[in-house]
Amino acid sequence: MRRDQHLSSGGGLLPGCSSVVLRRSRPRQYFAGKVRVPYIAPWTGENAPPALITTRHGRGGMGIGYADEYGIADRRRGALWIRVPVKPGAGAPLLDRVHALRQRQAMNHMLCQFCGRPADDRRGRHLFLLDAISGRPITDGGRTATPPVCDGCALEVRGRPSVRRKFVAVLVEDTTLWGVAGIVYSPATLRPVPGEHDERLTLVAYGDPRLRWTLACREVVTLHGCTAVDLEDLTGQTAA
Numbered sequence: 001m002r003r004d005q006h007l008s009s010g011g012g013l014l015p016g017c018s019s020v021v022l023r024r025s026r027p028r029q030y031f032a033g034k035v036r037v038p039y040i041a042p043w044t045g046e047n048a049p050p051a052l053i054t055t056r057h058g059r060g061g062m063g064i065g066y067a068d069e070y071g072i073a074d075r076r077r078g079a080l081w082i083r084v085p086v087k088p089g090a091g092a093p094l095l096d097r098v099h100a101l102r103q104r105q106a107m108n109h110m111l112c113q114f115c116g117r118p119a120d121d122r123r124g125r126h127l128f129l130l131d132a133i134s135g136r137p138i139t140d141g142g143r144t145a146t147p148p149v150c151d152g153c154a155l156e157v158r159g160r161p162s163v164r165r166k167f168v169a170v171l172v173e174d175t176t177l178w179g180v181a182g183i184v185y186s187p188a189t190l191r192p193v194p195g196e197h198d199e200r201l202t203l204v205a206y207g208d209p210r211l212r213w214t215l216a217c218r219e220v221v222t223l224h225g226c227t228a229v230d231l232e233d234l235t236g237q238t239a240a
């Protein structure tokens with residue numbers, strides 16, 4: 001399953017070209033002091049009590065749903081999505097958390113996790129900063145729930161010790177929607193089932209029967225055509 005195509009590459013019109021190009025509006029940028037607030041970070045003003053989960057008979061059988069479930073606002077590719085308000089800039093940013101719906105939007109349209117603009121380089125590749133702590137080598141088909149980073153933001157964050165210590169940079173030729181990271185509910189008790197290693201979120205593939213019992217909180221993609229890059233060489237590599 002390929003990711004959705006976004007409406008605009010962000011590259012703009014060629015001089016003299018009169019064609020109409022649908023553009024995604026440029027997201028407003030927020031700063032906490034001098035640090036850019038990541039596009040996918042939630043704000044305290046986006047907190048809301050959890051919506052009531054119930055059982056629902058849908059395509060494929062029984063699963064979880066909302067009593068007042070509403071089409072694609074609540075469900076994508078068979079997965080019920082967590083309901084969260086969308087009010088970026090309201091209150092204070094929560095820099096170590098992820099806003100589920102902006103994360104999904106960033107993954108579906110390959111938007112930069114920091115500025116929310118298209119993250120394609122000149123050759124249509126995307127740069128991902130992947131967790132280096134696991135020590136696992138980057139392999140083709142590897143999964144991630146962390147959206148890409150545009151060239152400008154990569155240059156902005158690469159000097160931060162936390163980024164250099166925690167992440168490796170990978171240029172990716174293509175991505176495929178794989179599934180979701182979410183909260184799996186027990187069909188018997190309708191209570192959340194603890195994830196592996198007590199993780200709050202469980203990775204569930206599209207097509208997995210557990211998807212109907214999963215409250216999706218992140219979109220997960222697989223990465224294909226991966227090339228490890230040094231953050232110091234970033235500009236030269238991506239501009240090639």
Ligand SMILES: [Zn+2]
Nearest residue numbers: 112115150153
């Ligand atoms: Zn960016």
